[in-house]
Amino acid sequence: MTVGLFVPCYVNQFYPKAAKATxxxxxxxxxxxxxxxxxxxxxxxMANSGFEHLTTDCNENFIRNFAQYDYIVAxxxxxxxxxxxxxxxxxxxxxxxxIREKVxxxxxxxxxxxxxxxxxxxxxxxxxxxxxxxxxxxxxxxQMSELNAPYFSKPEQLLNLVKGxxxxxxxxxxxxxxxxxxxxxxxxxxxxxxxxxxVTDHSKNGAEYITSSDLSxxxxxxxxxxxxxxxxxxxHIAEILNASL
Amino acid sequence: MKETQIQDHATLAEAFIQDEERVNWHDGALWFxxxxxxxxxxxxxxxxxxxxVASQIKHNVISNLHDxxxxxxxNLTRNGVTVHWAADAAEHNAIVYSILKAKEITQMVKSKSxxxxxxxxxEYLAERGISVINSDLGEYIQQIDNEPPSHIVLPCIHKxxxxxxxxxxxxxxxxxxxxxxxxxxxxxxxxxRNVFMTRRAALTGVNFAVAETGEYVVCxxxxxADMGAHLSEVQIASMGLEKIIPQxxxxxxxxxxxxxxxxGQPITIYSSHYRKPRPGQExxxxxxxxxxxxxxxxxxxxxxxKCIKCGSCMNTCPVYRKSGGLSYHNTIxxxxxxxxxxxLDMKKHADLPYASTLCGSCSNVCPVKINIHDQLYKWRQxxxxxxxxxxxxxxxxxTMAWTLSSPGNFTKAGKAGxxxxxxxxxxxxxxxxxxxxxxxxxxxxxxxxxxxxxxNHEKEEPVYK
Numbered sequence: 001m002t003v004g005l006f007v008p009c010y011v012n013q014f015y016p017k018a019a020k021a022t023x024x025x026x027x028x029x030x031x032x033x034x035x036x037x038x039x040x041x042x043x044x045x046m047a048n049s050g051f052e053h054l055t056t057d058c059n060e061n062f063i064r065n066f067a068q069y070d071y072i073v074a075x076x077x078x079x080x081x082x083x084x085x086x087x088x089x090x091x092x093x094x095x096x097x098x099i100r101e102k103v104x105x106x107x108x109x110x111x112x113x114x115x116x117x118x119x120x121x122x123x124x125x126x127x128x129x130x131x132x133x134x135x136x137x138x139x140x141x142x143q144m145s146e147l148n149a150p151y152f153s154k155p156e157q158l159l160n161l162v163k164g165x166x167x168x169x170x171x172x173x174x175x176x177x178x179x180x181x182x183x184x185x186x187x188x189x190x191x192x193x194x195x196x197x198x199v200t201d202h203s204k205n206g207a208e209y210i211t212s213s214d215l216s217x218x219x220x221x222x223x224x225x226x227x228x229x230x231x232x233x234x235x236h237i238a239e240i241l242n243a244s245l
Numbered sequence: 246m247k248e249t250q251i252q253d254h255a256t257l258a259e260a261f262i263q264d265e266e267r268v269n270w271h272d273g274a275l276w277f278x279x280x281x282x283x284x285x286x287x288x289x290x291x292x293x294x295x296x297x298v299a300s301q302i303k304h305n306v307i308s309n310l311h312d313x314x315x316x317x318x319x320n321l322t323r324n325g326v327t328v329h330w331a332a333d334a335a336e337h338n339a340i341v342y343s344i345l346k347a348k349e350i351t352q353m354v355k356s357k358s359x360x361x362x363x364x365x366x367x368e369y370l371a372e373r374g375i376s377v378i379n380s381d382l383g384e385y386i387q388q389i390d391n392e393p394p395s396h397i398v399l400p401c402i403h404k405x406x407x408x409x410x411x412x413x414x415x416x417x418x419x420x421x422x423x424x425x426x427x428x429x430x431x432x433x434x435x436x437x438r439n440v441f442m443t444r445r446a447a448l449t450g451v452n453f454a455v456a457e458t459g460e461y462v463v464c465x466x467x468x469x470a471d472m473g474a475h476l477s478e479v480q481i482a483s484m485g486l487e488k489i490i491p492q493x494x495x496x497x498x499x500x501x502x503x504x505x506x507x508x509g510q511p512i513t514i515y516s517s518h519y520r521k522p523r524p525g526q527e528x529x530x531x532x533x534x535x536x537x538x539x540x541x542x543x544x545x546x547x548x549x550x551k552c553i554k555c556g557s558c559m560n561t562c563p564v565y566r567k568s569g570g571l572s573y574h575n576t577i578x579x580x581x582x583x584x585x586x587x588x589l590d591m592k593k594h595a596d597l598p599y600a601s602t603l604c605g606s607c608s609n610v611c612p613v614k615i616n617i618h619d620q621l622y623k624w625r626q627x628x629x630x631x632x633x634x635x636x637x638x639x640x641x642x643x644t645m646a647w648t649l650s651s652p653g654n655f656t657k658a659g660k661a662g663x664x665x666x667x668x669x670x671x672x673x674x675x676x677x678x679x680x681x682x683x684x685x686x687x688x689x690x691x692x693x694x695x696x697x698x699x700x701n702h703e704k705e706e707p708v709y710k
Contacts, residue, residue, distance in 0.1 A: 007694050007695075009649060011694065012693050012694045012695055013689075013693050014687045014689065014690065015687075015690075016690050016692065016693055016694035016697055017690070019694035020694065020697065023698075023702075035695075035698050035702070037652075037695060037698070037699070038652035039652070040649050040650065040651070040652055041649035041650070043646075043649070043650075045645060045649070046642050046645060046646050046649075047622075048603065048622065048625070049599075049625065049629075049634075049642060050598075050599075050625030050626050050627075050628055050629035050634055051626075051629055051642045051646065052626050053626070053629075053630070054642060054643060054646035055646065055650075056650075057646070057650030057651065058646065058649055058650045060650075061650060061651065061652065133602065133603070133604035133605055133606075136605075137604065137605035137606070137608075137609065138605065144606075144609050145283065146283070146561065146606060146609035146610045147293060147609060148286050148287045148289070148290070148292040148293055149293065172276070175563055176563045176602050176604035176606070178563065178564075178602060179602065180601070180602030180603065180604075181602075181603075182599075183599065183601070183602050184679075184680065185678075185679040185680055186255060186599055186679075187254070187255045187258065187564070187599070187600060188255070188259070188679035188680070188682060188683070189255070189258055189259035189262045189568075190255070190258045190259075190262065190564055190567050190568050190600075191602075192682075192683040192684065193262050193265075193268060193567045194563050194564070194567055194602075195684075197272070197567075219687050220684065222685075222687065223680065223684030223685045223686065223687070224683065224684050226684075226685035227683060227684055227685050
């Protein structure tokens with residue numbers, strides 16, 4: 001089995017540590033991982049703003065880079081959801097359909113495909129889990145609080161395998177952080193207010209770290225935390241799952 | 246967007262957010278209702294099934310609307326109700342006026358009806374010498390304050406009780422500084438009782454119109470629709486075409502999901518069935534299109550007509566809770582308003598589908614399972630194609646698409662965040678950058694992942710040619 005590592009554009013540029021942790025974690029688990037170096041972006045920034053028609057070249061490039069792999073794994077629920085829901089190609093419709101089936105966000109890949117039951121990770125901190133909306137309501141990484149349905153949480157399942165980690169209970173377990181792509185600047189006031197309220201929920205419940213499977217949410221929350229000169233830090237879930245003492 | 250509109254959602258929301266303490270309270274009040282809704286929904290094991298069945302029934306309704314409307318009209322007529330058809334707001338208002346004028350009525354009481362708000366009926370009638378009093382407490386308060394409702398179920402949810410006390414003091418002569426909700430309600434009741442007693446005409450909205458029987462159901466918690474209707478000589482009901490349900494038994498689904506979704510109650514206090522006029526009374530029902538058939542013809546958006554106006558998408562929407570209903574500058578606010586409004590006036594409401602993070606919570610609480618957040622995404626595509634998205638934004642997007650779509654462009658664009666810092670709309674590093682106003686920028690790392698990988702990971706042949 002060969003896994004193609006999909007590193008979303010902004011993760012590549014701003015949060016290489018999360019991408020390294022993803023690569024190392026997958027390799028630690030005995031997987032053969034390739035990083036196709038000609039990859040760029042899934043096209044979501046344009047599409048979510050109403051410019052899906054400008055994403056044709058992004059789509060073709062994505063297919064060129066990833067069609068050959070058994071699985072495609074990325075440390076970003078949001079980008080994975082975009083590929084799952086919107087990757088299309090007039091030239092290679094079969095490949096596009098195949099990729100939509102075999103692209104996974106890291107957490108669900110670990111719980112559903114690899115079925116990880118043990119990790120050597122150690123992270124002796126209080127951690128608040130931020131459920132990204134695309135991971136939660138798009139990829140169903142956890143049960144959604146609105147539904148009358150049995151509870152489960154794939155990220156919690158993995159965090160429970162980490163030695164020393166204590167999860168904090170939030171007042172609102174799956175409220176949106178307000179990033180929302182270009183929403184974060186187009187609706188700056190609302191976006192920041194939403195982010196501030198999420199940060200408060202985590203900090204007042206004792207979190208030292210906020211983690212998530214989406215760095216876009218974390219980038220936004222980190223921007224607010226740093227402006228507030230807060231001691232609370234953000235960390236991608238891959239870095240926790242790959243952490244050792 | 247901002248370039249073409251002066252008071253768009255973002256601008257109005259920013260003004261609302263200035264008073265952060267009020268926002269916290271507004272957010273908390275609506276979240277409390279969302280939690281009540283969760284509790285009510287989770288007490289019923291078959292809840293998700295009820296939503297599915299409600300959605301399917303409404304699917305049937307909007308797919309066979311013509312037949313149901315004709316059946317409904319036949320039964321109404323048989324029951325002695327006069328039926329009117331209105332293509333738009335102007336026709337609707339003219340019909341109401343002609344009914345009142347024929348009876349020389351100059352005062353009317355009206356229970357909650359978002360449709361008549363949408364048609365600006367009160368203003369229209371006022372210009373013709375007819376005064377209308379809204380009898381729903383929240384709408385009454387909004388009317389006194391000369392402001393439209395901010396929420397379809399909780400019209401004055403953005404107002405604090407002290408503010409309502411001040412309004413009552415100024416307009417109704419209640420004692421100064423009154424803020425106890427029970428006492429304030431008594432003040433309003435005293436005034437409204439007199440209104441009910443003296444109005445010869447009463448207009449109500451319609452929650453559910455039963456095609457099979459020709460009856461319609463009006464749900465309230467205050468009994469205000471009933472008091473108006475029962476004391477009236479002329480009773481008028483205004484309804485959008487989509488309010489039909491096929492059979493009476495379907496109320497057993499809709500009445501259960503409506504109140505639980507709206508406020509977490511098992512059922513509204515009053516679910517009143519109106520079928521035929523009392524002896525000596527006239528009953529009229531106005532069926533209003535006002536853009537609904539146009540929406541019906543849009544395959545991607547027709548499901549929005551399933552809406553039963555419970556308001557749960559507003560209560561759960563974090564953007565709504567932080568920005569207030571009036572920031573949507575449309576009668577129906579919140580997520581559902583944002584997918585209905587562009588159909589009415591795409592240019593004026595081009596900003597509304599963008600007033601969302603696409604978090605999807607709205608679709609999950611919707612009792613008729615409208616895919617609201619998917620429709621928001623789809624409206625954005627339509628708005629861009631129709632040219633309402635703003636020139637600057639479009640230009641930025643083209644540059645971004647060009648750079649992100651080709652590995653060569655992407656690599657040339659620079660190392661470790663340099664291109665992003667210069668080109669991503671939220672990373673532009675100048676004083677106008679809205680990101681930087683209240684947030685720090687991410688610290689650019691020493692090297693990107695791609696650079697690290699090229700130098701540190703074992704060298705292999707490129708994975709594709």
